[in-house]
Amino acid sequence: MKISRSALVVAAVALVFFAVVPLISLHVPWILPGTLDVVNSTGTLEVLALCFIFAGVALGYDVIFGFTGLLSLGPVMYFAIGVYVFDIAMSHWNWALVPALALTLGVSLVFALAFGALALRVKGIAFTMVTLAFAQAFYYLVEDNPHGLTGGDTGLALVSNRLPSFLSGAVSNTRNLYWMTLGFLVVSYFVVWLVTESSSGHVLVAVRENERRLEVMGVRTFPYKLGAYTLSSLVATGGGVAYILLIGTAVPAAVASTTVSLAVLVMVVLGGAGTRWGAVTGALVYVYLQQYLLKVASEPSFTTLPAVLRVPLSQPQFLLGTLFVLFVIFVPGGIAGIVARLRGQSVAASKRFNWRKSLRVKEDDQ
Amino acid sequence: MNIFLALTFSGFALGGVYFLAASGLSLIYGLMDILNFAHGLFMTLGAYAAWDVAAHLPASWGASTLFGIALVSSVLGGAIAAGLTEFFIIRHLYARPVSQILVTIGLDLAVVGLLLGGFGSNSLAVPVPLWIMEATKVGSINLPNADFVALLAGVVVLVVLEWFLARTRYGIIIRAGVENRTMVSALGINVGKAFTLVFVIGGAMAGLAGLLYSVVFAGDLISPTQGDSLLIFAFIVVVIGGLGSIRGSAIAALIVGLTQDYTNFYLGGHPGLAEIGNLSVVLLLAVVLEWRPRGLLGRAL
Numbered sequence: 095m096k097i098s099r100s101a102l103v104v105a106a107v108a109l110v111f112f113a114v115v116p117l118i119s120l121h122v123p124w125i126l127p128g129t130l131d132v133v134n135s136t137g138t139l140e141v142l143a144l145c146f147i148f149a150g151v152a153l154g155y156d157v158i159f160g161f162t163g164l165l166s167l168g169p170v171m172y173f174a175i176g177v178y179v180f181d182i183a184m185s186h187w188n189w190a191l192v193p194a195l196a197l198t199l200g201v202s203l204v205f206a207l208a209f210g211a212l213a214l215r216v217k218g219i220a221f222t223m224v225t226l227a228f229a230q231a232f233y234y235l236v237e238d239n240p241h242g243l244t245g246g247d248t249g250l251a252l253v254s255n256r257l258p259s260f261l262s263g264a265v266s267n268t269r270n271l272y273w274m275t276l277g278f279l280v281v282s283y284f285v286v287w288l289v290t291e292s293s294s295g296h297v298l299v300a301v302r303e304n305e306r307r308l309e310v311m312g313v314r315t316f317p318y319k320l321g322a323y324t325l326s327s328l329v330a331t332g333g334g335v336a337y338i339l340l341i342g343t344a345v346p347a348a349v350a351s352t353t354v355s356l357a358v359l360v361m362v363v364l365g366g367a368g369t370r371w372g373a374v375t376g377a378l379v380y381v382y383l384q385q386y387l388l389k390v391a392s393e394p395s396f397t398t399l400p401a402v403l404r405v406p407l408s409q410p411q412f413l414l415g416t417l418f419v420l421f422v423i424f425v426p427g428g429i430a431g432i433v434a435r436l437r438g439q440s441v442a443a444s445k446r447f448n449w450r451k452s453l454r455v456k457e458d459d460q
Numbered sequence: 461m462n463i464f465l466a467l468t469f470s471g472f473a474l475g476g477v478y479f480l481a482a483s484g485l486s487l488i489y490g491l492m493d494i495l496n497f498a499h500g501l502f503m504t505l506g507a508y509a510a511w512d513v514a515a516h517l518p519a520s521w522g523a524s525t526l527f528g529i530a531l532v533s534s535v536l537g538g539a540i541a542a543g544l545t546e547f548f549i550i551r552h553l554y555a556r557p558v559s560q561i562l563v564t565i566g567l568d569l570a571v572v573g574l575l576l577g578g579f580g581s582n583s584l585a586v587p588v589p590l591w592i593m594e595a596t597k598v599g600s601i602n603l604p605n606a607d608f609v610a611l612l613a614g615v616v617v618l619v620v621l622e623w624f625l626a627r628t629r630y631g632i633i634i635r636a637g638v639e640n641r642t643m644v645s646a647l648g649i650n651v652g653k654a655f656t657l658v659f660v661i662g663g664a665m666a667g668l669a670g671l672l673y674s675v676v677f678a679g680d681l682i683s684p685t686q687g688d689s690l691l692i693f694a695f696i697v698v699v700i701g702g703l704g705s706i707r708g709s710a711i712a713a714l715i716v717g718l719t720q721d722y723t724n725f726y727l728g729g730h731p732g733l734a735e736i737g738n739l740s741v742v743l744l745l746a747v748v749l750e751w752r753p754r755g756l757l758g759r760a761l
Contacts, residue, residue: 165561212746216753219495220703222561223695224749230692231742238735352688356565363562409577415570422562423553 105371112276115142116269127386139272140340141385146275147336149377150282152361153370154329159359160367161290162322163302167355168209168225171232172327174350175202176334178236181344182243184254191258198335199328206327210320226352233350249345252338261339271340278336279374282329286370289325298322302368360418366430375429384410462601467721473607473676475717476614480669481690482697482709483621484662490638490704491658493557498545498564499666500691501571502538506667507674507682508575509537511586523589530586531671538667539660546659551652568688575684583681586674606676613672617665618710625706630657638704669694696741700748702758711756716741 118133128137155169179201183194213224239246254262260270289295297318300308308315338344348354357380365376387410390396396404406412425431481503488496510530517526545567553559592609595602625631633654636644645651666687673690674682697716701708724737748755 165558212749215749216699219489219493219561220699220753220755222495223699224745226692227696227699227742227745231739234735234738238733241731352692356569359562359565360569405577406574409573411573412570412577413573415566415568415573418566419549419563419570422559422566423549426556426559 101371109276109280112142112146113273115139116272125386127382127389129389134269136268139268141382143268143272143275143340144337144385145378145381146272146279147333147340148358148361148381149374150275150279150336151330151333152358152365152373152377153279153282153286154326154333155358156326156362156367156370156373157286157290157298157329158322158326160362160369160373161295161302162298162319164319164323165222165359166213166225166323166326167222167352167359168213168229169326169330169358170350170352170354171209171229172202172206172330173334173337173354174232174236174346175205176331176336177338177344177349178244178250178334180335181250181252181338184257185250185252186243188254188256190256191261195335199331202328202331203324206324207320210323210327214316214319214323226355229350229355230352233346233352236350237346244346245344247346249343251343275336275340278332282332283370283374285325286329290370294318294321299368360414364418364421364428366428369430372428372430379429380414384414387413463725466601466603467725468718469601469603469611470607471718471721472714473604473610473614473717474721475714476610476612477669477673477676477690478693478697478717479614479710479713480617480665480672481694482701482713483617483706484658484665485694486698486701486704486706486709487634487638487658488662489698491634491641492550492560492655494550494560494564496564496662497561497691498542498567499662499694500687500689501568502541502545502663502666502687503670503673503690504572504575504682504684504687505541505670506534506538506663507586507670507686508579509667510534510671511584511682514587519587523587524591526587527589527592531668534667534671535664536667538670539664542659542663542666543656545663546656550659551655572684572688579684581684583678583683586671586680586682588675588680592675604676610672610676613668614710614713617668618706621661621706630654634658693741696745698755700745700755702755704759705755705757708755708757716744719744 116134116139120133121131122133123131126133126135126138127141128135128139130137132138151169151173155166158164158166176198179198180194183189183197184191189197209225209228213221213228216224236244237246238244244250260267261274290298297308297313297315300313301315301318305315334349337349358377361377361380362373363376364380365374366372387407391408391410396408399407421428427434481499484502485496485499488494488499510533513533514526514530517529519526521529545564549563549567550560553563592606593604595604596608597603623631625635630653633644633649633651634657636649637651637654641651644654669690670682670687674680674686678686693716697709697712700716701710701712720737720741723740727733727736727740730736
């Protein structure tokens with residue numbers, strides 16, 4: 095594992111900066127997504143926390159999509175498992191934090207192994223469709239409110255007296271919740287970094303580049319693909335738990351619908367699929383812009399705009415969708431690709447796959 | 461028994477709509493290897509085109525005439541949307557298959573967002589003639605007229621499509637392209653034209669499916685996100701039927717429609733099973749994948 099010193103410095107500076115944000119009560123006009131123009135106001139901290147959650151989820155998704163090259167549209171299912179299993183265990187069954195968390199991750203693991211094994215029976219486009227169908231089935235299940243467990247469309251609030259006091263109550267403890275989500279992102283990053291830099295991680299990239307060739311070399315790719323699918327699912331579940339702790343209520347349209355999967359995909363592609371910091375940056379930019387645009391659209395002066403401008407500008411989905419289309423067509427490498435080009439590396443060189451390295455990996459495995 | 465027959469009939473009608481939605485998707489995939497996420501958008505746009513045209517024409521023309529015009533508008537709306545998508549976007553990305561999928565996803569998000577902004581998230585009502593809401597007595601069973609329309613549309617499109625693919629020059633080029641695209645271009649045939657054509661045909665069927673779904677199953681209501689939920693069933697039909705096969709899509713559409721209808725009626729009344737119709741379809745997909753990953757009539761994957 096080789097880490098460049100400059101990357102380490104940038105990461106450390108960013109981490110320290112985001113860690114001290116809740117302590118900065120600076121007044122900054124215009125650019126903040128919260129209603130108050132103060133850096134550590136509740137609104138802004140909440141948006142940043144949401145950014146961190148989706149940055150973690152996007153990182154996990156990057157393992158299956160960016161590194162392994164499998165276009166899954168199922169991450170929302172595992173995100174929703176995180177939200178709902180944790181919420182149900184705490185609110186309905188009154189479990190303590192740690193057992194509830196263990197149950198949530200356990201359920202996610204079982205689902206990921208079972209559905210992953212089934213979905214990976216088909217390749218390419220069919221895999222995409224199947225993951226989408228499973229996720230949609232889960233959405234129907236949640237919306238259906240079986241035995242009053244999920245609350246259906248009305249939602250399920252996280253109400254528990256067994257929640258540690260420093261995490262309960264989104265308004266009074268925004269600062270703690272903010273640090274919690276930042277912690278989630280750091281842990282996700284570390285895990286994803288370990289896996290993608292390991293020898294197994296190189297096999298994943300080899301699957302993306304040429305799976306047939308790996309199979310010809312005698313490598314069984316299925317366990318690697320299932321592993322990548324499971325890892326990305328578990329990270330998404332972690333994000334779901336962080337989400338319900340932060341937001342405090344679960345609504346199917348917000349946490350279980352296909353739109354969430356698509357949003358995560360958009361984040362990863364915007365940032366640069368197959369790079370870790372690209373996925374993180376993409377998610378930060380996407381969620382921040384989305385929330386910021388919503389805030390701008392709700393300002394009173396906004397309604398005075400003519401309809402031709404007001405209608406498109408009031409829809410973050412339209413603006414972000416258009417941005418995404420433009421990126422896919424004109425900036426295939428995403429934000430990471432732009433940065434690489436600015437630094438003088440050719441994108442092709444940075445993405446070129448080292449077969450000799452992967453052969454050595456295979457020898458190590460045996 | 462009567463209930464069972466009535467259910468079977470409405471299952472067939474649902475299958476007709478699914479076939480319209482899925483066959484274009486299957487054809488586009490078969491020829492171009494594109495998973496077209498914008499297909500749901502074409503369905504929605506077809507329905508909105510129908511609504512927009514019907515709402516702006518004088519009511520004195522008669523409800524049936526207006527409905528006929530609405531049907532034509534939905535077909536045109538879907539076809540135009542699909543043609544423009546192919547011409548302005550997809551065409552420029554032929555060397556990058558993943559980008560093609562991504563771009564259709566982005567397009568779907570963006571335009572659905574625009575519709576949400578322009579028309580609001582509330583449903584709009586498409587004007588339909590009275591006879592659509594009535595039923596015809598066949599033997600001892602009352603069958604809704606709307607179901608006849610959906611079934612008829614499905615059958616007519618299947619027959620025309622089969623004829624087109626088997627008998628016309630462009631149909632033969634498309635079939636050859638599905639088999640081996642490289643060989644077709646090597647023979648000096650302009651496959652690009654066939655791509656545009658397939659997109660236009662698929663979009664036309666999708667637009668019709670969007671309107672018919674609203675009329676037959678959603679109480680004449682259209683909404684910006686209707687296409688996205690219909691699209692998921694279309695995907696399931698395509699995978700079960702086998703990617704690239706029109707007949708496979710037709711058979712799978714019927715199976716899916718019937719499964720959904722039967723389970724909804726016989727099991728949906730039990731507590732906690734209100735969504736069983738949708739869930740059973742996904743279960744069906746899982747079973748088919750386990751048993752035959754390439755789908756009913758698909759090529760080997």
